[in-house]
Amino acid sequence: MIFLLFISSIIIYSKIIKIDYLRINSNYIKILKFLNLNYHLKMNNKLKIGTYSYYLKNGGRSRLTSFLFNSLSKIAIFNLYFFTTILKDNDEYLFNQNITRILINIYTIKNLIKKIRKKRIDIFIYQFSDFDEINIFNNLKDIKIIFYQHQSLFYWIYANYTNYKHLYKVYQKSKYIISLIHLENDYIFKNWGIKTILMNNFITYDYNYTFPSNLISKNIIMIGRADNKYKRFKLGIQSMEYIVNEIPYIQMNIISNLTKINFLRNIINNLNLNNNIKFYDYTSNPQIYYKNACLHISTSISESFSLVISEAKIYGIPSILLGLDYISIKKGGIIIIDNDSIESIAKEAIKIIINDNYRKKMGKEARSSMIKFSNDLLLKRWIKLILSIYSSNSFNDNNYNYKDLYKKISEKEALYILQKQIKLYNIRKKLSKAIMINDLKNINFINN
Numbered sequence: 001m002i003f004l005l006f007i008s009s010i011i012i013y014s015k016i017i018k019i020d021y022l023r024i025n026s027n028y029i030k031i032l033k034f035l036n037l038n039y040h041l042k043m044n045n046k047l048k049i050g051t052y053s054y055y056l057k058n059g060g061r062s063r064l065t066s067f068l069f070n071s072l073s074k075i076a077i078f079n080l081y082f083f084t085t086i087l088k089d090n091d092e093y094l095f096n097q098n099i100t101r102i103l104i105n106i107y108t109i110k111n112l113i114k115k116i117r118k119k120r121i122d123i124f125i126y127q128f129s130d131f132d133e134i135n136i137f138n139n140l141k142d143i144k145i146i147f148y149q150h151q152s153l154f155y156w157i158y159a160n161y162t163n164y165k166h167l168y169k170v171y172q173k174s175k176y177i178i179s180l181i182h183l184e185n186d187y188i189f190k191n192w193g194i195k196t197i198l199m200n201n202f203i204t205y206d207y208n209y210t211f212p213s214n215l216i217s218k219n220i221i222m223i224g225r226a227d228n229k230y231k232r233f234k235l236g237i238q239s240m241e242y243i244v245n246e247i248p249y250i251q252m253n254i255i256s257n258l259t260k261i262n263f264l265r266n267i268i269n270n271l272n273l274n275n276n277i278k279f280y281d282y283t284s285n286p287q288i289y290y291k292n293a294c295l296h297i298s299t300s301i302s303e304s305f306s307l308v309i310s311e312a313k314i315y316g317i318p319s320i321l322l323g324l325d326y327i328s329i330k331k332g333g334i335i336i337i338d339n340d341s342i343e344s345i346a347k348e349a350i351k352i353i354i355n356d357n358y359r360k361k362m363g364k365e366a367r368s369s370m371i372k373f374s375n376d377l378l379l380k381r382w383i384k385l386i387l388s389i390y391s392s393n394s395f396n397d398n399n400y401n402y403k404d405l406y407k408k409i410s411e412k413e414a415l416y417i418l419q420k421q422i423k424l425y426n427i428r429k430k431l432s433k434a435i436m437i438n439d440l441k442n443i444n445f446i447n448n
């Protein structure tokens with residue numbers, strides 16, 4: 001009897017495995033047809049995809065992780081695993097319930113890799129810029145790693161030159177890298193021998209279900225990590241001294257984590273702007289502030305895609321940026337100032353706020369420019385990338401078909417943008433040695 005039960009259980013289990021196998025491959029074939037892909041491989045199990053983050057709240061990286069994994073969770077051939085040091089926290093971005101969350105009590109790269117191997121992850125998406133960890137991942141043979149760059153190279157130039165020098169050296173040995181910036185993907189990295197695939201970020205608000213601001217209320221917004229010196233919120237605050245002289249009833253709302261910002265409160269006190277500038281604690285749903293704004297100001301020294309700028313544009317709000325002419329959402333309803341002058345910020349802000357027709361025209365251009373950023377097309381691109389990486393060890397741009405989402409920038413445009421960025425760098429870093437365009441094109445110059 002025991003023997004018969006054993007044989008019977010084996011037969012039943014085999015049938016279950018066969019049914020699962022047929023179901024997975026049926027779903028896989030449907031996806032191939034849906035994506036118009038002509039290669040095929042047999043799949044015995046769902047693909048296991050993982051990523052890691054400290055937590056799932058506050059910053060743009062956490063929000064994008066939520067969007068990316070919630071989108072991938074809809075694909076029937078994927079099993080998703082989210083590794084984190086915090087199991088659950090308040091005010092988190094939501095995760096689909098079929099995404100497995102795994103706690104790492106003490107984070108080290110060895111502990112993370114141990115957990116990844118235990119779950120037999122096929123493809124792991126690494127979203128940080130620790131060059132030592134990237135180097136360790138590069139040497140793994142049993143796991144395929146996608147390196148998702150969230151910072152531009154300009155961030156590392158300004159923030160940490162040691163990181164900048166070593167980071168892109170280890171990227172030369174990486175197989176699968178995602179870049180969010182045309183200038184880097186289409187031109188600079190090609191010169192440096194780094195292979196990347198261009199992506200946009202997911203758009204966090206649905207264009208069709210978002211009602212634009214009426215731009216009537218005289219409210220300026222700044223959103224982000226105000227304590228971060230590279231976000232340079234003090235420039236926006238200082239520009240308000242000039243704006244208030246022309247428009248006394250103007251209001252600036254700063255939405256940020258409220259810790260470590262006393263230095264900004266001191267600036268506001270010294271400029272007697274307490275009645276004109278208010279702080280509001282960061283929230284995962286800042287729609288109320290977009291709905292009631294007429295202008296968005298970003299003083300960040302560097303961005304890659306910028307969720308805040310994309311959100312302001314979806315709400316039809318004009319934006320003022322400082323030097324960010326390399327981001328992919330720079331066109332439509334945006335003024336880019338080629339210096340860090342608070343007088344220039346104030347001049348452009350006053351021009352937008354006092355001229356109703358000009359402000360509404362910019363707002364309309366901002367909103368309409370976001371129609372082309374499709375989350376559905378971006379999800380298809382992610383699926384193509386994952387299936388291509390899983391099916392082979394090659395990394396070929398032809399697998400991804402740029403025509404579905406992106407048009408590469410020309411060398412002429414790349415050199416024009418690069419020249420302007422170098423000019424800005426040399427102005428901002430007066431105590432550093434000036435660099436030339438040929439220097440930045442040559443990775444050996446950077447390493448030396």
